[in-house]
Amino acid sequence: MKTRAMTAALLVLCVCMTQPALAHRLRLYAHVEDGAVVGFAFFVGGGRARDAEISFRDASGRNLHVGRTDHEGAFAFTPPQPQDVVIIVNSGDGHAAETSLPLERFTARATPEAAHEAGPVAQAEAGAPSQTGAVSTLRPADLALIERKVEAAVARQIAPLLEAYALAEGRVRFNDLMGGIGMIVGLAGAALWASRRRRDRAQS
Amino acid sequence: MAHIPDGVLSAPVFVVGGLAAVAALTFSLRALDDRQIPRVAILSASFFAISLFSIPIGPTSIHLLLGGLMGLILGPAIFPAIFAALLLQAMMFGFGGLTTLGINTINIAVPGALLGLAFRPAVARASVARAAILATICSALCVVATGLLVALSLAFSSPDYAASAKAMIATYVPLMVIEGLITGSCISFLKKVKPELLSPHAAGE
Numbered sequence: 001m002k003t004r005a006m007t008a009a010l011l012v013l014c015v016c017m018t019q020p021a022l023a024h025r026l027r028l029y030a031h032v033e034d035g036a037v038v039g040f041a042f043f044v045g046g047g048r049a050r051d052a053e054i055s056f057r058d059a060s061g062r063n064l065h066v067g068r069t070d071h072e073g074a075f076a077f078t079p080p081q082p083q084d085v086v087i088i089v090n091s092g093d094g095h096a097a098e099t100s101l102p103l104e105r106f107t108a109r110a111t112p113e114a115a116h117e118a119g120p121v122a123q124a125e126a127g128a129p130s131q132t133g134a135v136s137t138l139r140p141a142d143l144a145l146i147e148r149k150v151e152a153a154v155a156r157q158i159a160p161l162l163e164a165y166a167l168a169e170g171r172v173r174f175n176d177l178m179g180g181i182g183m184i185v186g187l188a189g190a191a192l193w194a195s196r197r198r199r200d201r202a203q204s
Numbered sequence: 205m206a207h208i209p210d211g212v213l214s215a216p217v218f219v220v221g222g223l224a225a226v227a228a229l230t231f232s233l234r235a236l237d238d239r240q241i242p243r244v245a246i247l248s249a250s251f252f253a254i255s256l257f258s259i260p261i262g263p264t265s266i267h268l269l270l271g272g273l274m275g276l277i278l279g280p281a282i283f284p285a286i287f288a289a290l291l292l293q294a295m296m297f298g299f300g301g302l303t304t305l306g307i308n309t310i311n312i313a314v315p316g317a318l319l320g321l322a323f324r325p326a327v328a329r330a331s332v333a334r335a336a337i338l339a340t341i342c343s344a345l346c347v348v349a350t351g352l353l354v355a356l357s358l359a360f361s362s363p364d365y366a367a368s369a370k371a372m373i374a375t376y377v378p379l380m381v382i383e384g385l386i387t388g389s390c391i392s393f394l395k396k397v398k399p400e401l402l403s404p405h406a407a408g409e
Contacts, residue, residue: 044297047260096212172256172297180292181249187288188245195238 026095029166036078048073059084082106210301214361221307232283252289272343275320315349328403339391340384351376
């Protein structure tokens with residue numbers, strides 16, 4: 001009984017120590033490219049999810065768009081305006097994955113408001129006598145354009161990085177695999193030990 | 205594919221699956237002979253490692269299930285083997301889920317246990333070549349049965365899944381062939397090298 005209680009306690013401890021499921025078999029990668037949501041759905045263990053249903057929802061759960069991934073598992077969608085977007089892919093056989101892109105990720109798409117905000121600053125700079133000619137000629141529209149270009153360039157540069165990270169995170173690691181096998185061997189050992197003890201006690 | 209994640213199934217389906225798994229595990233552990241423990245562990249580790257690797261097919265991906273092989277070698281002792289491996293896969297990789305652990309165990313282990321029991325006497329008696337053919341058939345049937353059980357679990361949870369569940373069955377066809385061939389060759393090898401492994405009641409007694 002004591003060993004059984006100990007085993008139970010150990011199991012509970014194991015379950016508590018692990019995070020809630022970090023990954024699913026099916027995973028999603030998405031980033032913002034010039035105001036559009038671009039990405040792909042892939043399987044941990046290899047391969048892309050082709051022709052799977054993909055839906056884009058806003059923060060309140062309303063469907064913005066429903067489509068299918070292409071033969072590379074890729075998708076693209078431009079939301080009507082920059083907003084929180086939740087992306088859900090469902091391969092229809094019980095595999096589903098979800099990811100979200102918050103509003104902040106959409107700043108690359110300069111809005112009229114953004115240009116307006118930049119306006120007073122640009123004018124103040126233009127009014128300052130110590131400014132160089134180049135800056136003083138900048139109009140709010142130009143500033144917004146530069147901002148947009150920079151955002152787009154940065155997004156383009158870090159996209160492969162984000163992609164590699166998503167893939168690396170959703171990979172079966174050899175160490176984890178060996179850890180799992182070790183755990184099973186350990187469980188078998190514990191079971192043998194427990195059954196041996198029971199037999200010894202029955203004999204004595 | 206047989207690893208249904210959390211949040212897909214409705215509560216009644218995974219609760220029933222969980223209860224069925226507890227009952228099957230209890231029965232199976234009671235009947236478990238000490239000498240079978242290493243065998244259970246080896247096959248559990250094989251299932252754990254092999255079913256992590258998947259091949260993409262269409263919108264989904266397939267991986268080996270080994271239900272037939274495990275059923276033929278372990279019989280009802282397949283339950284703890286599948287359960288331990290699924291628990292570790294769910295905890296370490298997030299494959300499957302903790303709420304669906306019971307139903308996933310049932311979906312994979314029940315066909316293996318029943319078909320294994322049905323085919324085992326014939327496989328034990330048959331010649332090497334015949335045993336390989338029987339094992340191939342047994343494991344192909346296991347794959348179909350698991351596919352049907354997964355489809356049923358999904359269909360009972362939400363009618364939306366019914367249509368896609370039918371499409372999913374198609375992806376089980378290549379798996380049937382691959383799994384059948386692998387199980388067939390494994391069994392013919394074991395039959396040559398260690399035939400007593402396939403007649404558990406005679407093993408070590």
